[in-house]
Amino acid sequence: MSAPIRVLVCDDQVLIRTGFVTIIDAQPDLEVVGECADGRAAVDLARALRPDVVVMDVRMPVLDGIEATRRLAGAAVTDPVKVLVVTTFNLDEYVYAALRAGASGFLLKDAPATHLLQGIRTVAAGAALLDPDVTRQLVGRYAARIRPAGPSPADDALTPRELEVLRLIAEGLSNREIADRLVISQETVKTYVSRILAKLGLRDRVQAVVYAYRHGVVSA
Missing domain, CATH: 1.10.10.10 (Winged helix-like DNA-binding domain superfamily/Winged helix DNA-binding domain)
Known part of the structure; x- marks a missing residue:
């Protein structure tokens, strides 16, 4: 039996973070190895724990998810960590920036729990994840401006x-x-x-x- 996929959850909203942790830990092939409420803590924990996937919010105190993603998965990082951004629809410009920073994909927070779980597995396997329902709006709207x-x-x-x-x-x-x-x-x-x-x-x-x-x- 293969080892479970190790996940770090980072979200400053306690209820959402707790929900993610509960959903993920209930899966036999997934394991939450840490959780935190800001980007700086996410960077520190990810470097210490080396999770397979970091589930990252965008807007957080101390250090936002975009900069945290850049520090963990950016082009200049020699040993990058896979990051899955989970956000709300109205943060399209922030998500675009996060993808540019090195995130392996994104999901919306109101997506079904099964999408989150499959997204973690997809990213952990080395593939990229795009939410097909919002790809055109989320990426296209901002990319067109530049x-x-x-x-x-x-x-x-x-x-x-x-x-x-x-x-x-x-x-x-x-x-x-x-x-x-x-x-x-x-x-x-x-x-x-x-x-x-x-x-x-x-x-x-x-x-x-x-x-x-x-x-x-x-x-x-």
Whole structure:
């Protein structure tokens, strides 16, 4: 039997944090190894406990979730920790910044508990998590404001099929959904995704979504 996924929960709202801890600890394959109420404590605990996933709120005292995420999972971090941002819908700009800071994905706080649990497992497995119901609004609305002028670098770097896959990723579709849409196998989709990330110098699907909206591959 494999070891449980170790989770650190960080949220300044006691009721929400307690709820997350209770839901997560009830799963046989998940284990809460710590909890805290501010970003600085999250950074300190994550460095000390080395959890598999940090469930991170955005707005918190002392140090917000964006800066905490950057310190734990940013590009300059040599041994990053996976961060799953869980937030409310009206914090779209903050979540965009958190994804840019290195978060592996996001969920809304009003999502079903099953989404949170699956999200933790997905991020722990090394995949990125995007809430398909809000990807367009959450990322697209803000990315459109900072979109550079001129053609997208992806136009030259990617083949037409790879561009098509990137657009579907940006819509929040999973590999299976992309495979169904394009009538190809999931393995083929995985190959396309790997090529897209490599060609554009991106770390994961989250960065691919941000890139797609920022560079006009898809419209917000």
